[in-house]
Amino acid sequence: MGKIKFIEVASELAAGTRGASLGIGALKTASLNKGSQFFKKYPCLAVPTINDTLFDDVVNPYAKRIPQVRQMLERTCQAVTDTLTEGYFPVVLGGDHSTAAGTMCGIKAALPAMRLGVIWIDAHADLHTPFTTPSGNMHGMPLAMVAGLDNLECAINDPRAETIAEWEAIKNIGLNGPKINPSDIVFISMRDREAPERALVERYGMRNFEVEELRSKGAARIVEESMQALQACDVIYVSFDVDSLDPQISRGTGTPVPGGLTVEEALELNSLFVKQPKVQCWEMVEINPTLDTHNQMAEVAFEILQATVKARSANGQLIGA
Numbered sequence: 337m338g339k340i341k342f343i344e345v346a347s348e349l350a351a352g353t354r355g356a357s358l359g360i361g362a363l364k365t366a367s368l369n370k371g372s373q374f375f376k377k378y379p380c381l382a383v384p385t386i387n388d389t390l391f392d393d394v395v396n397p398y399a400k401r402i403p404q405v406r407q408m409l410e411r412t413c414q415a416v417t418d419t420l421t422e423g424y425f426p427v428v429l430g431g432d433h434s435t436a437a438g439t440m441c442g443i444k445a446a447l448p449a450m451r452l453g454v455i456w457i458d459a460h461a462d463l464h465t466p467f468t469t470p471s472g473n474m475h476g477m478p479l480a481m482v483a484g485l486d487n488l489e490c491a492i493n494d495p496r497a498e499t500i501a502e503w504e505a506i507k508n509i510g511l512n513g514p515k516i517n518p519s520d521i522v523f524i525s526m527r528d529r530e531a532p533e534r535a536l537v538e539r540y541g542m543r544n545f546e547v548e549e550l551r552s553k554g555a556a557r558i559v560e561e562s563m564q565a566l567q568a569c570d571v572i573y574v575s576f577d578v579d580s581l582d583p584q585i586s587r588g589t590g591t592p593v594p595g596g597l598t599v600e601e602a603l604e605l606n607s608l609f610v611k612q613p614k615v616q617c618w619e620m621v622e623i624n625p626t627l628d629t630h631n632q633m634a635e636v637a638f639e640i641l642q643a644t645v646k647a648r649s650a651n652g653q654l655i656g657a
């Protein structure tokens with residue numbers, strides 16, 4: 337059975353709003369407030385961060401802090417590769433969502449011969465590139481990074497040569513070339529995407545299970561259909577961004593979007609996904625306690641985290657372990 341190991345990546349270099357680096361601490365505060373020993377039960381690796389560089393000037397406006405983001409992706413990649421190689425199931429607790437690219441690079445580096453599929457539970461598509469981004473915030477780019485996409489057909493920006501060189505380096509972290517096929521991405525609760533992202537979703541036939549479809553079919557059916565959509569994949573990674581939840585639950589995330597999941601729906605979805613043998617890594621990101629009151633989002637997220645880890649602990653084999 338694959339033992340669980342936490343990987344903490346408290347980075348917020350790629351977010352547009354400050355505070356996501358504090359999300360892991362907020363989860364631990366929620367655990368302590370419940371009198372829980374949860375975080376003492378599992379080994380943990382904390383990836384060193386460079387959040388102090390947030391004070392530096394931005395010199396790459398279409399990919400803000402891209403050299404520093406690349407460094408964090410490389411560190412995350414190595415941590416995930418090592419954790420999988422050691423026979424653990426990685427539970428990654430992140431700050432902003434950009435480091436998910438490092439997680440996927442790490443999975444692919446550890447299992448290079450295996451086809452990697454992605455379950456992206458998120459309000460956003462995160463398919464922007466330096467050529468299409470309206471904000472320059474790189475937490476909107478991780479899926480394009482690992483799929484090796486530039487989306488020049490929808491370009492609106494003219495990035496600097498340094499930006500492009502760093503972008504090329506990011507696309508080759510872990511192993512050279514794309515880590516996933518764009519068609520091997522399944523979205524759940526995605527409801528906010530710009531035109532360049534929409535074009536990619538349509539071009540590659542990426543599946544998106546909207547919230548209303550989930551409510552009509554039920555979580556178990558959505559999990560079943562997601563796994564069917566990725567049946568050609570050998571290994572699957574699940575990334576859970578708390579902004580997939582409806583903001584009526586909490587405003588404690590940087591980019592809330594109305595019309596999201598309930599806590600119960602998110603809990604059931606994630607618990608069912610991690611029971612699937614092909615799922616070899618699970619991640620939670622974008623908790624921002626500075627935007628919250630009474631640590632509400634972290635309290636909710638801790639409930640989901642605890643249930644998901646319990647579900648995985650109950651049954652789960654590591655492929656290749």
